[in-house]
Structures are given as C-alpha cells and as structure tokens.
Amino acid sequence: MRREAEGRGTGRGRRQEVATSLAGAVGEEISAFLAPVDAELERRYPGDPGTRQPVHTVYVPGDVIAAGTIRSWGDQALAALDEHAPDAASFAAVLGLSDELAGPVHDRVRAKLEREPVEDLRIDFEDGYGLRPDAEEDEAAARAARLVAEAYEKGTAAPYTGIRVKCMEAAVRDRGIRTLDVFLTGLVEAGGLPEGLLLTLPKVTYPEQVTAMVRLLDAFEKAHGLPAGRLGFEIQVETSQAVLAADGTATVARMIQAAEGRATGLHYGTFDYSACLGVSPAHQASDHPAADHAKAVMQVAAAGxxxxxxxxxxxxxxxxxTGRVHDAWRLHYGLIRRALARAYYQGWDMHPAHLPTRYAAVFAFYREGFEQAAARLARYADRAGGDVMEEPATAKALSGHLLRGLDCGALDIAEVTRLTGLTRPALESFTAPRRGNPTASAP
Structure with missing residues (x-):
C-alpha cells in the first residue's frame, strides 16, 4: 500500500509516496497485546513523585524529644562551628573546599542552621529507645504526638517529621503496633495527620512483614475515615535477607510491590546490616563493599x-x-560526597555537630555542578547546540539536580533562572513523568 507524504528536498508543494507493507490492523493487534504491559509499567513504575526529598533524617529517642529539640540541634551545630571553625577560611581548610566555594558554602551553612537546621526528624521508639514498660512507652508515644501536633500548629516543625516503631518480629510486634496506634491516634485527635508525616518500619526481612504494615495502616485509615493510601512508610533495610532472599531473588523489589504503593523510601541501616554480614566493628561503615552492594541492589529495585x-x-x-572534631568532620563530609556522587541524596545524622558537614557537603555538591548543569539545560530548552548531545532523560536529570539544590538551600531561584531562563514550574516540567512516555521532553 502507498501513502502520500510531504517530501523534503523534492521541491515546494510536491508530495511523495511512501510505501508500507503492513495493514493498520497489525498495529492495533500489537497495541492490544501490549496493553497489559502498558498498564503494568504505569502501575509499577510511576516515576519519582517530584516532591522534595530531605537531605537527611535526624533520629532522636522518644524519651529525649522536646518542643525545642530542632532549635537546640541548630544552636549546638552553630556552637560547634564557632568553636572549631569560626570563619569560612578555617572551615574550608578542614574540608578542602576551594577558595571559590569557601565563602558561599560557609554562609549558606550558617543560614541553614539558623533557619532550618533539621529537614527530617524521626522520633525513635526502636533501637534508640529500647524496651520499656508498656505504660511508659504509651505515655512517650502520646507525648510525641502532642509535640508534633504543636510544632506544626506553631510552624516550628521540620519539613518532614514522624516516628520509627519497633519491627514486625514476634517479640516486639504488638508493642510496635500499639505505639504506632497511640501516636497516630494522638495526631488525629489533635487536629489531623500533618503533611510531611513519615513512618519508618525497621528490620524488615520478609515481604509479608511489609504486607502486615499495609494492613495495619489500612485498618487505621478505615477506623478514622481517612482516604485509602493516606499513610505511607519507609522500609529499613538492615538484614541480609532484605537484600537477597533464600531463593536468590532481590527481596527489596518484592517488598516495594508488597507495599501496594505505600512505600516512600528504602533506608539503609549501616550497622545492623554490617553486623548481620559479620563485618567487624572497626570496618562497619557506609563505604564498605558490603554496604555498596546492598545499596546498589536497593537502588536498582527502587528505580522508577x-x-x-x-x-x-x-x-x-x-x-x-578540635583536632578530633576536624577528623570526624572530614570523614563525615567525605562519606556524604561519596554518597551524593552515587545518587544517594539522603542519609542519617546522629549528632548536632554532624549538621555543619552535612550541609557543607550537600551545598558544595550542588554548587559545584550548578553552572554546568544550568548551561546544559538552557541549551536543551532552547534546542541550541553545544559540545554535549543531550537526551530527554539527561534533561530530566539536569533539572532534578537544580531542583534538589533549590529545595535544600544550596541554590537560589534567582540565580537558577538567570542562568537557565527557566522558572521553577518550567524546571519541574522536565522532571514530571509523562503518561505513557516518562522520558518525553518537556515543551
């Protein structure tokens, strides 16, 4: 069969016949055959939600949390800076920052610690809290709910806040369920579940434990008339079985599916996982080869x-x-930069004095790549040439880099717009999944 098409290079207005061999029904049959696959791809791989991802999670035990905890962490972090690196030059010398980055990074770190020292607060009722009498944990969980509700009401809460409960293993299962119930009920009675609420389920070993969490949250939603799926949770990977199952399959992939759309994150537990594999305490670290393997499996399982x-x-x-603090800062900074280069954009911080190097590493990372990413994205948006051939997926990555820098405070929208010519909504249009073609370029 033949079809006329506009010819190029054949003269103005001339039409050229293009030969085809297949009937239209063939394409329709193939589309019908692949329709279930299309639906499966859309269900299983919806793409990144496009929301802000915190650069860290700060863990505070349930009996230690107080109304002023976040401000206290910020003040302690600033005091550590004042004592051990009081100016931009001394801070840069400790971390090896270039002269060009020294001032901007130092200034932004101080501003961040004054404005928003903690991006994600997790009130811990697991390892950091331990085993307590039931009445004591009940009261601590209820108190945590009151503090969280008050913080959101006053505008002093971290952008993300939640709790980590005990795991689904038999010995502590009932206690974990009750603590979660007490905490969530307290929030509902105090005015409702806040935006930015995050729940963490630790020591997950089998997908069935994830299914149990789904059923628990579903029951809570029904009890309070909440929309189905309102509550999501993070899965903490702390055992070898969570990475590789007895049958050789990647357990984390099955866990994500078992969560039925409620899973928001996979969090690597450095020390429990290392101990599970028999790594000696002196070598338990996030850059150990065992850690790299676990996180690589998690990353591939979670992609898309x-x-x-x-x-x-x-x-x-x-x-x-000071010498010991500087050594710890260099270690922390180096681990964070290593993680960022491997596309792990979030980690845990365990002490207020970790905050200066957390933000220094994050800010340096985004500012170092800022001008090049902005220039490449601007060329792509303008369909202009350059020395790099960009793909739609690369444009998505470039805009994602800029958006993450904006979210954490490493970049300002004015400087991003100046170099790219793009507003924030325009940047977000590159990262938004396109129905049926998640890597299609933005208009």
Whole structure:
C-alpha cells in the first residue's frame, strides 16, 4: 500500500509516496497485546513523585524529644562551628573546599542552621529507645504526638517529621503496633495527620512483614475515615535477607510491590546490616563493599517506582578536642560526597555537630555542578547546540539536580533562572513523568 507524504528536498508543494507493507490492523493487534504491559509499567513504575526529598533524617529517642529539640540541634551545630571553625577560611581548610566555594558554602551553612537546621526528624521508639514498660512507652508515644501536633500548629516543625516503631518480629510486634496506634491516634485527635508525616518500619526481612504494615495502616485509615493510601512508610533495610532472599531473588523489589504503593523510601541501616554480614566493628561503615552492594541492589529495585533510597550514618561523632572534631568532620563530609556522587541524596545524622558537614557537603555538591548543569539545560530548552548531545532523560536529570539544590538551600531561584531562563514550574516540567512516555521532553 502507498501513502502520500510531504517530501523534503523534492521541491515546494510536491508530495511523495511512501510505501508500507503492513495493514493498520497489525498495529492495533500489537497495541492490544501490549496493553497489559502498558498498564503494568504505569502501575509499577510511576516515576519519582517530584516532591522534595530531605537531605537527611535526624533520629532522636522518644524519651529525649522536646518542643525545642530542632532549635537546640541548630544552636549546638552553630556552637560547634564557632568553636572549631569560626570563619569560612578555617572551615574550608578542614574540608578542602576551594577558595571559590569557601565563602558561599560557609554562609549558606550558617543560614541553614539558623533557619532550618533539621529537614527530617524521626522520633525513635526502636533501637534508640529500647524496651520499656508498656505504660511508659504509651505515655512517650502520646507525648510525641502532642509535640508534633504543636510544632506544626506553631510552624516550628521540620519539613518532614514522624516516628520509627519497633519491627514486625514476634517479640516486639504488638508493642510496635500499639505505639504506632497511640501516636497516630494522638495526631488525629489533635487536629489531623500533618503533611510531611513519615513512618519508618525497621528490620524488615520478609515481604509479608511489609504486607502486615499495609494492613495495619489500612485498618487505621478505615477506623478514622481517612482516604485509602493516606499513610505511607519507609522500609529499613538492615538484614541480609532484605537484600537477597533464600531463593536468590532481590527481596527489596518484592517488598516495594508488597507495599501496594505505600512505600516512600528504602533506608539503609549501616550497622545492623554490617553486623548481620559479620563485618567487624572497626570496618562497619557506609563505604564498605558490603554496604555498596546492598545499596546498589536497593537502588536498582527502587528505580522508577517512586521509592527513594537513603544512605545510612556514621557513628564517629564530632566531639572532643578540635583536632578530633576536624577528623570526624572530614570523614563525615567525605562519606556524604561519596554518597551524593552515587545518587544517594539522603542519609542519617546522629549528632548536632554532624549538621555543619552535612550541609557543607550537600551545598558544595550542588554548587559545584550548578553552572554546568544550568548551561546544559538552557541549551536543551532552547534546542541550541553545544559540545554535549543531550537526551530527554539527561534533561530530566539536569533539572532534578537544580531542583534538589533549590529545595535544600544550596541554590537560589534567582540565580537558577538567570542562568537557565527557566522558572521553577518550567524546571519541574522536565522532571514530571509523562503518561505513557516518562522520558518525553518537556515543551
């Protein structure tokens, strides 16, 4: 069969016949055959949600949390800076920052610690809290709910806040369920579940434990007339079985599916996972080969699902004499930069003095890549040439880099717009999944 098409290079107005061999029904049959696959792709791989991802999670035990905890962490972090690196030059010398980055990074770190020292607060009722009498944990969970509700009401809450409960293993299952119930009920009675609420389920080993969490949250939603799926949760990967199942399959992939769309993150537990594999305490760290393997499996399993991967923490605290603090800061900074280069954009912080190096590493990372990313995205948006051939997926990555820099405070929208010519909504249009073609370019 033949079809006329406008010819190029054949003279103005001339039409050229294009030969085809297949009937239209063939394409329709193939589309019908692949319709279930299309639906499966859309269900299983919806893409990144496009919401802000915190750069870290701060863990505070349930009996220690107080109304002023976030401000206290910020003040302690600023005091550590004042004592051990009081100006931009000394801070840059500790971390090896270039002269060009020294001032901007130092200034932004101080501003961040004054404005928003904690991006994600997790009130811990698991390892950081331990086993307590039921009445004591009940009261602590109820108190945590009151503090969270009050913080959101006053506008002093971290952008993300929630709790980590005990796991679904038999010995502590009932206690974990009750703590979660007490906490969530307290929030509902105090005015409702806040935006930015995050729940963490630790020591997940089998997908069935994820299914149990789904059923628990579904029951709570029905009890309070909440929309189905309102409550999501993070899955903490702390055992070898969570990465590789007995049958050789990647357990984390099955866990994501078992969550039925409720999983928001996979969080790597550095020390529990290392101990599970028999790594000696002196070598338990987030850059150990065992850690790299676990996180790589997590990353591949989560890719495209909308579930985000978080790195773990370091247990080397920046405390004591200045020399010791500087050593701990260099270690922490290096681990964060290593994680960012591997696309792990979130981690854990265990001490207020970790905050200066958390933000220094994040800010330096985004500012170092800022001008090049902005120039490449601007060329792509203008369909202009350059020395790099960009793909739609690369444009998505470039805009994602800029948006993450904006969200954490490493970049300002004025400077991003100046170099790219793009507003924030325009940047977001590059990262938004396109129905049926998630890598299609933005208009």
């Amino acid at each position: 699902t909308g579930v985000r991967v978080s790195d773990g923490s370091t247990n080397v605290l920046p405390v004591g004499p």
